[in-house]
Amino acid sequence: MTPPANNPPTPANTPHSPVESGRVKKGRTALATVRFAGDSGDGMQLTGDQFTDTTAVMGNDFATIPDFPAEIRAPAGTLPGVSSFQLQFSDGLVFTPGDRADVLIAMNPAALKVNLHHVKKGGLLILNENAFDKDGLEKAAYAANPIDDGSLRDWQTIKVPLSDLTTNALKEHPLRASEKERCKNFFALGLMFWLYDRKLDHTIEWITQKFSKKPEFVNANIAALKAGYNHADITELMPTRFEIFPSKLESGTYRKITGNEATALGLIAAAVRAEKTLFYGSYPITPASGILEGLSKHKEFGVKTFQAEDEIAAIGSAIGASFGGALGVTGTSGPGLCLKSEALNLAVITELPLVVINVQRTGPSTGMPTKTEQTDLLQVLFGRNGESPLCVVAPRSPADSFDMAVEACRLAMSHMTPVVFLSDGYLANSAEPWKLPDIDDLPSLRAAHPTASDAGTFKPYQRDPRTLARPWALPGTPGLEHRIGGLEKQNISGSVSYDPDNHEKMVLIRADKVARVAQDIPPLGVRGPSQGKVLVLGWGSTFGTIHAAVDEVNAAGQGPVAQAHLSYLNPFPTNTGEVLKNFERILIPELNLGQLLMLLRNRFPEIATRFVGLNRVRGIPFFVSEVRQAIEEIL
Amino acid sequence: MEIDLPVSASRPKYTKNDFVSGAEVRWCPGCGDYSILGTVQQTLAKFEIPRENYVFVSGIGCSSRFPYYMNTYGFHTIHGRAPTVATGLRCVNKDLSIWVITGDGDGLSIGGNHILHAMRRNLNFNILLVNNQIYGLTKGQYSPTSPAGKVTKSSPYGSIEHPINPLCLAIASEATFIARTLDTDPRHMGAMFERAMRHKGVSFIEIYQNCIIFNDKAHAPVTGRDTREDRMVYLEHGKPLVFGRPDNKRAIRLNGLHPEIVPFDGKTTQNLLIHDETDPRPNHAYLLTQLVYPDFPVPFGVFRCVEKPTYDDLMNNQIAEITKKKGPGTLKTLLYDNSTWTVP
Ligand code: SF4
Numbered sequence: 001m002t003p004p005a006n007n008p009p010t011p012a013n014t015p016h017s018p019v020e021s022g023r024v025k026k027g028r029t030a031l032a033t034v035r036f037a038g039d040s041g042d043g044m045q046l047t048g049d050q051f052t053d054t055t056a057v058m059g060n061d062f063a064t065i066p067d068f069p070a071e072i073r074a075p076a077g078t079l080p081g082v083s084s085f086q087l088q089f090s091d092g093l094v095f096t097p098g099d100r101a102d103v104l105i106a107m108n109p110a111a112l113k114v115n116l117h118h119v120k121k122g123g124l125l126i127l128n129e130n131a132f133d134k135d136g137l138e139k140a141a142y143a144a145n146p147i148d149d150g151s152l153r154d155w156q157t158i159k160v161p162l163s164d165l166t167t168n169a170l171k172e173h174p175l176r177a178s179e180k181e182r183c184k185n186f187f188a189l190g191l192m193f194w195l196y197d198r199k200l201d202h203t204i205e206w207i208t209q210k211f212s213k214k215p216e217f218v219n220a221n222i223a224a225l226k227a228g229y230n231h232a233d234i235t236e237l238m239p240t241r242f243e244i245f246p247s248k249l250e251s252g253t254y255r256k257i258t259g260n261e262a263t264a265l266g267l268i269a270a271a272v273r274a275e276k277t278l279f280y281g282s283y284p285i286t287p288a289s290g291i292l293e294g295l296s297k298h299k300e301f302g303v304k305t306f307q308a309e310d311e312i313a314a315i316g317s318a319i320g321a322s323f324g325g326a327l328g329v330t331g332t333s334g335p336g337l338c339l340k341s342e343a344l345n346l347a348v349i350t351e352l353p354l355v356v357i358n359v360q361r362t363g364p365s366t367g368m369p370t371k372t373e374q375t376d377l378l379q380v381l382f383g384r385n386g387e388s389p390l391c392v393v394a395p396r397s398p399a400d401s402f403d404m405a406v407e408a409c410r411l412a413m414s415h416m417t418p419v420v421f422l423s424d425g426y427l428a429n430s431a432e433p434w435k436l437p438d439i440d441d442l443p444s445l446r447a448a449h450p451t452a453s454d455a456g457t458f459k460p461y462q463r464d465p466r467t468l469a470r471p472w473a474l475p476g477t478p479g480l481e482h483r484i485g486g487l488e489k490q491n492i493s494g495s496v497s498y499d500p501d502n503h504e505k506m507v508l509i510r511a512d513k514v515a516r517v518a519q520d521i522p523p524l525g526v527r528g529p530s531q532g533k534v535l536v537l538g539w540g541s542t543f544g545t546i547h548a549a550v551d552e553v554n555a556a557g558q559g560p561v562a563q564a565h566l567s568y569l570n571p572f573p574t575n576t577g578e579v580l581k582n583f584e585r586i587l588i589p590e591l592n593l594g595q596l597l598m599l600l601r602n603r604f605p606e607i608a609t610r611f612v613g614l615n616r617v618r619g620i621p622f623f624v625s626e627v628r629q630a631i632e633e634i635l
Numbered sequence: 636m637e638i639d640l641p642v643s644a645s646r647p648k649y650t651k652n653d654f655v656s657g658a659e660v661r662w663c664p665g666c667g668d669y670s671i672l673g674t675v676q677q678t679l680a681k682f683e684i685p686r687e688n689y690v691f692v693s694g695i696g697c698s699s700r701f702p703y704y705m706n707t708y709g710f711h712t713i714h715g716r717a718p719t720v721a722t723g724l725r726c727v728n729k730d731l732s733i734w735v736i737t738g739d740g741d742g743l744s745i746g747g748n749h750i751l752h753a754m755r756r757n758l759n760f761n762i763l764l765v766n767n768q769i770y771g772l773t774k775g776q777y778s779p780t781s782p783a784g785k786v787t788k789s790s791p792y793g794s795i796e797h798p799i800n801p802l803c804l805a806i807a808s809e810a811t812f813i814a815r816t817l818d819t820d821p822r823h824m825g826a827m828f829e830r831a832m833r834h835k836g837v838s839f840i841e842i843y844q845n846c847i848i849f850n851d852k853a854h855a856p857v858t859g860r861d862t863r864e865d866r867m868v869y870l871e872h873g874k875p876l877v878f879g880r881p882d883n884k885r886a887i888r889l890n891g892l893h894p895e896i897v898p899f900d901g902k903t904t905q906n907l908l909i910h911d912e913t914d915p916r917p918n919h920a921y922l923l924t925q926l927v928y929p930d931f932p933v934p935f936g937v938f939r940c941v942e943k944p945t946y947d948d949l950m951n952n953q954i955a956e957i958t959k960k961k962g963p964g965t966l967k968t969l970l971y972d973n974s975t976w977t978v979p
Contacts, residue, residue, distance in 0.1 A: 057976050255975045265969060272966055277727050299957035301964040304726050304950060308719070309752040316712070316719025316749075320692070323710055323720070326727040346713050436975065439966045475708040475724070475731055478687045483656070483702050485711025486695075495658060496703060 025240040031090035032244060033098030034192060037115040038107030039076050040069050040083040043185040048085025050189055054202045055089045056256050056433055059246025062089040063544065064431045065097035065621070070370050077131070077139040082114040091245040095544035095551075097430060099623040103195065105188050107131060107162070109140035121154045124238070126191060128184070130163035158237060162187055169227035173220045183224035190228020197243045200225060250435060257434040259398040259427030259541075260287070263331075263357060264294035266405025268301050271327045273406070274413060274445035279321035281306045281314040282331045286369040287425040288359040291331045311339035315356070319343060322352045323484070325449065325474040327409055331357035333425075334376050335366060338383070344418060345384045348510065350484045351461075351470050353412035353419075353447075355405075356380075360424040362619045371619025372425035374540050374591040378598070380420040381570060387507045389514040391415070392569040394422040396543035399434035401427060404567060406442065407521075413447045415517050416469035422569070424591075426621050427541045447472060455479025460494035467520075468513035518571040524579050528554070528562035531582035534634055539566040539596055542589050542622060549627035553635075561631055566596070577604055585634045589614040589627050638835050641683035649680040654689075656706040667818035667844035668698055671765065674821045675734075676705070678828040684732055691734045692721045694741040697772050698765035698844070701736040715746025718753040721760050725947050732832065733760035739780040740770050743799055747779075754808035754837050756946040761831045761838040764801055769850035787849075801841045802924040802938060806917045811836035813920060813938040817843040817858050823869070823935065830937060836945050857928045866928060870936030875899070875907040878932040887926070894926060912940045 034051065038044040045066055055062050067084040074081035088098030103124040106112040108131035119125065132147055146152055147159055166184040173180065186207075193200060204222055211217040232238060257265075271278035280303065282292040296305040304326070308314035315330040322328030332340065337358050347354040360376045362368040380392055393408050395401040401423060412419040450458055450471045460482040461470050473480040482494055490497035491505055526535070528550070538546045543565050550563045564579060566572065580586055580600070586607075588597045594613040601608040614630040616622060654676040662668045679689065689707035693699035695714035702709025708731075712720045717735045725733055735753075742750050742764045750762065769787065770776040776789035780801065784793040805813045812834040816827040824842065831838035843854045852859070857866045868878035868887075876887040877899050886899035887908045894908065911919055920939040927933060958964075 053974075059978065249978045251978050253971060253975050253977050255970075255972065268964075268969060269966055272964075279723060279727055281723060298964060298969070299954045300961040301969070302954055302958070304954070306722070306726060308722075309748055312716060313719040313722070313749055313752065316716045317723030317726070319712075320710075320720035320723025320725075321727045322723075324724040324727040324731075326723075328723065342713055343716060343719075350710075436970050439970070442966070475690045476687055476728060478685065481687055481707050483658075483705075483709035483711065485702070485709070486713050487711060 027240050027242045029242045029244055030092060031088060031094065032103070032196065032242060033086065033088040033101045034196070035084060035086045035101035035104045035115060035118055036188070036192075037082060037084040037104060037111035038185070039111070040073055040081050041076055042083070042107045043182075044083045044085050044107070047185045047189050048087060050203045050206065051192060051198070052087050052256060052431060053206070054193070054198050055087070056254070057202050058198060059249070060089040060091065060244055061094040061247040061249055061433060062087055063094050063097045065426065066429050068370050070368070075139070077108055077110055077136055079110045079114055079140060082111050084111070084115055084118075086118065089244065091247050093247065093249075094432070095548040096621070096624055099625055103192070105192060107184070107188065109136045109142050109146070112146065113140050113142065119155060123155055125152060125155045125157045126188070127157065127159050128162035128188075129159040130161045156239070160191070160231075160237065165227065165231060166224050169223055170220050173223065174216050175220055180220065183220050186221045186224040187228035187231075190225045190230075191232045191237070193225075194229045194232035195238055195241060197241060200229060249433065252435045254433045254435055256431050257398055257402070258290070258429055258431045259395065259401045259423055260290035260359070260429070261294055262398055262401035262434065263395075263405045263421070263423060264291050264298075266402040267295065267327075267329055267355070267409065268298055268303060269402070269442055270406045270409035270445055271303070272301065273442050274327055274409065274447060276447070277302050277304060277321075277326040278329065279304045279306065279318060279326040280329045280331065281308050281317035281321070283308050283311045283314045283336060285311075285333045285336050287361055287428040288331045288333050288336070288357060290428060291357060291359070311336040312343055315340040315343040315354075318354060319347050319350075319352060322347075322354050323350075323475070325472070327355075327413070328353070329355040329357065329409075331359070333359050333361045333369075334363050334379070337376065337379065341384045344390070345386065345388050346486050347418040348384070348388050348390055349486055349488070351416045351510070351513075353416055353472070355408045355412050356418060356420045358420055358422050359428045360422060362617070368619045370425065372541070372591065372621060373617060373619060374422075374424060374542070375595070375617065376422065377539075377569060377592065377595040380422065381599075387511065389511045390570070391417055391419040391514060391517050392422060393419060393567060394540040394569055395427060396540065396565055396567060398427055398430050398432050400567075402434070402437075406445075407567075410443060410445050411517055411520065413445060413472075414469065414520065415467050415513065416472060417514055417517070422540060424541050449474055450477065450480060452478040452480070458482075459492045460484060461489055461492050463509070467516055468509060515571050518574045521568045521573055523575040524564055524566065524573040526562050526564045526579060529560050530562070530579075532560060532562060533584050534561045534587060534631060535564055535580065535583035535585075536561060536587045536589065536627070536631060537564050537566065537580070537596075538589055539569055542591065545622045545624050545627055546589060548624045549631060552624065552628050553631050558632065558635055561635070569596070572603070580604060580610075581607055584610060585612055586610050587612050587614060587630055587634060589622055589630065591616060591622070593617065638833050640833055642681060647680060648683045649686065651676045651680045653686060654679050654706050656704055658703045660704050661700065662697060663848050665847040666697070667767065667846070668701070668765065670818045670821055671698070671763070671824065671842060671844065672701065672704055674824045675828060677821075678825050678832070681829070682832070688730055689732050689734070690724060691736060692717045692724070693736040694738075694746055695772070696738040696741045696770075697846070698736055698738045699741060715741050715744070716749060717741070718746065718749040718762070722753060722756075722758055725758050725760055726950055729947060729951065735760055735762045737762065737764050739764065739766045739768060739778045739801070743779045743801060743804070747804075751804065751808050754805055754810035754839060757811055757836045757943050759836055759945040759947050761828075762840065764839065764841050765844045766801060766841050767844045767846035767850055768798075768853045769846050771846045771849055775849035800924055800927075803921065805839040806921045806924060806939065809917055809943075810839045810939070811943050812838035812940050814839070815841045815843070815935050815938065817854065817935065818845060819858060827937070830940070834940060836943055857933045866932050868926070868932040868934050870910050870912070870923070870934050870938065872910055872912045872937070875904050875909055876932075876934065887931070894922065894931065896931065912937045914939070915941050
């Protein structure tokens with residue numbers, strides 16, 4: 001879960017500490033990282049989800065990350081077809097899905113090959129021996145069988161004939177042989193449940209509901225799950241069994257949430273609190289489609305989802321909806337945002353509220369669509385013609401996507417400006433526990449619209465003296481008929497104007513209007529000492545990793561190191577300069593080549609030399625160890 | 636489907652002037668857009684629809700300046716994208732009368748994709764496509780409707796492109812109301828605009844317009860004073876396609892799938908092609924679009940007017956249905972769904 005940035009650091013995580021008891025050691029551990037890997041047809045995401053749900057219900061904090069293949073269904077057993085799921089859970093707080101796994105369960109040789117480097121040296125490999133035949137090894141391009149050629153000597157290897165054991169356990173069940181074999185993911189899940197002393201009931205209940213129309217599948221899957229569990233129990237297959245006590249999470253009601261889910265819920269919540277129709281125009285694109293899909297389910301909230309013919313139509317329709325008085329939102333990823341640029345500028349010059357969700361992925365061009373990056377920050381700030389100011393916000397975790405989606409809508413409507421919401425592929429698909437907010441605590445977002453009684457005095461570009469927002473007058477209101485558009489407008493009157501001084505004035509007003517948003521956002525908080533040697537400053541999805549790295553450094557007595565995280569990237573909170581000036585070095589980890597770094601050096605030239613970048617662009621989140629090392633280097 | 640619209644009776648609520656904005660009209664003197672603008676204003680004045688319920692949405696080009704001259708709500712958007720903005724607006728407000736003003740470059744070139752999808756979805760708004768077969772605002776390059784061989788600034792040796800027939804695109808997208816009219820016949824234009832207003836669903840009207848500066852008399856071979864009787868045919872529902880001077884009346888008949896011109900005696904309609912704008916299949920309307928100059932008289936009027944549920948109605952109905960089934964959503968049930976757990 002993600003606490004506010006100024007929470008106290010969590011106690012240091014203790015490593016595995018097995019205790020001897022009989023032949024199987026019984027251990028208690030503070031945290032564990034497990035990884036499920038198999039062919040994309042093996043149901044690894046589902047298996048991982050089930051493990052996560054049970055872990056949640058048993059009271060542990062967690063964070064997950066799926067690793068999908070780019071291909072929908074690459075040929076079975078091949079390297080491109082491997083699908084993985086990683087989860088870290090703990091008896092304390094968890095901030096990342098874990099750098100490297102303690103346990104990998106691999107359903108075939110390809111899954112082992114693709115995932116081995118994600119496993120700690122000394123970690124446990126549970127391998128489906130049946131799949132390591134000639135055919136399987138060939139598909140994974142193994143010259144020799146890794147199970148017995150010594151190449152896995154740095155790990156503890158446990159071979160289990162998962163396929164055979166599953167089929168055997170289901171001998172009496174009325175399913176076809178291939179259907180029986182497909183239940184092996186539940187057998188594997190049973191093994192993992194035993195290893196971490198998890199209860200089976202949650203998954204049993206889930207299976208019962210999921211396959212309620214096909215009782216034979218209910219029975220077979222439950223039987224496979226129990227068989228896996230019992231197999232581990234009876235054969236003492238694994239050397240150690242771990243127990244993880246529940247986390248001391250804040251009391252409250254929780255649910256598991258991904259970034260895309262939380263974004264969709266946040267948009268609906270904002271619309272409800274604004275008493276407006278939510279209109280979401282979008283074109284399918286990885287990794288943003290989940291938001292469109294999520295919203296399209298919620299028609300009982302009057303949500304209008306429009307799957308447009310292209311990215312441009314998606315944003316155009318959202319602008320039209322916003323002109324009509326709805327909460328207009330469009331969502332996409334980087335390539336789609338490129339296409340939306342011109343229309344986004346239309347929203348800038350017409351000064352209409354608009355929320356643009358950008359779930360960033362690697363670029364340029366199509367890049368690696370399923371992989372994450374933070375490389376669109378400068379694009380959203382500067383990737384349009386003319387002086388084109390707009391607001392930019394970024395969620396820091398899956399659950400935070402809810403709050404920041406509400407924030408994006410609040411700022412768009414109260415300041416009459418487009419707001420870009422920068423999520424990324426990692427946040428989109430990762431899950432964590434979300435402590436549900438009290439509904440009554442959500443802000444009211446009611447927007448003011450001029451009415452017929454303003455007809456005498458109404459001017460389309462008359463501005464609010466505090467925010468400089470122009471009035472949001474809706475078609476259908478008698479007496480307020482007016483025209484807006486992409487041509488420069490005369491200030492106040494809103495008629496088309498080519499006057500040089502007026503243009504300059506309007507450019508400055510639009511910039512000032514966005515700058516004034518800073519008055520309406522919270523200050524930048526610091527976790528740890530408010531001055532000192534090192535501050536680690538991040539934005540977006542790197543929050544959890546930075547949090548964990550800072551905690552590790554402090555727990556090791558190397559600190560104190562402070563952390564700050566920018567949720568608002570344009571404008572920055574008003575105290576940003578003050579906060580930064582109190583530190584000798586400011587480390588900025590980003591999944592790009594230094595975009596926030598460039599902005600800060602430009603904005604605060606007097607401390608430009610204090611900024612240090614940590615930049616990786618591999619399509620995966622930072623490892624905690626990398627950030628920790630970078631901190632140690634400047635301490 | 637025809638919508639019953641309140642028409643001003645003895646004492647009209649509005650005059651044409653009520654729809655004239657104060658903005659100075661900047662089209663070239665003699666531009667065909669003037670008569671289109673005037674006719675639209677005149678047409679709206681015939682109805683009692685409150686002025687605040689009209690929205691004119693346009694893209695980029697000469698004709699797209701239109702909204703600035705209308706004393707209604709207006710949105711001058713970006714090149715080719717007017718249908719997208721109109722779509723969003725339509726989806727969130729069912730009471731407005733929405734008009735999309737576009738041209739041959741705006742609507743068929745850069746915005747071709749949007750026009751196509753707005754029509755296929757049957758969104759309830761009116762699209763006026765002002766066709767002058769040239770890029771006017773950018774000062775005279777060939778457009779997607781310029782004829783092959785056309786010499787323009789960007790095709791000094793003649794255009795090597797085949798033009799698109801806007802109505803074919805409309806029919807391929809199965810637009811539910813399709814018509815053609817011309818800037819020099821305000822009476823006919825007005826009648827088409829009225830029909831479009833009364834039509835529930837997407838209305839697509841191609842308007843032959845004269846760009847006096849960059850493509851003067853482009854349509855004159857068909858619509859010119861001395862040629863039009865022989866080269867234009869006005870479509871009337873349920874009637875044969877009759878054209879020609881009084882001493883040389885002719886009509887169209889089908890020979891297999893091919894139209895041919897036959898003399899018309901003023902009485903015998905047997906074997907003649909009879910216009911049916913309500914034919915649910917697009918074949919008939921498509922056939923009419925293939926009557927082109929110089930082999931055939933060019934048809935003007937309503938090609939097709941059929942009923943189909945509109946996108947906006949379907950969207951609203953689906954929401955109403957689901958809401959009835961599930962009950963109106965509350966944030967409590969949305970957030971606190973059945974997957975929650977509690978930490979004491
Ligand atoms: S350039 Fe042509 S279309 Fe444009 S305003 Fe002048 S005459 Fe009209």
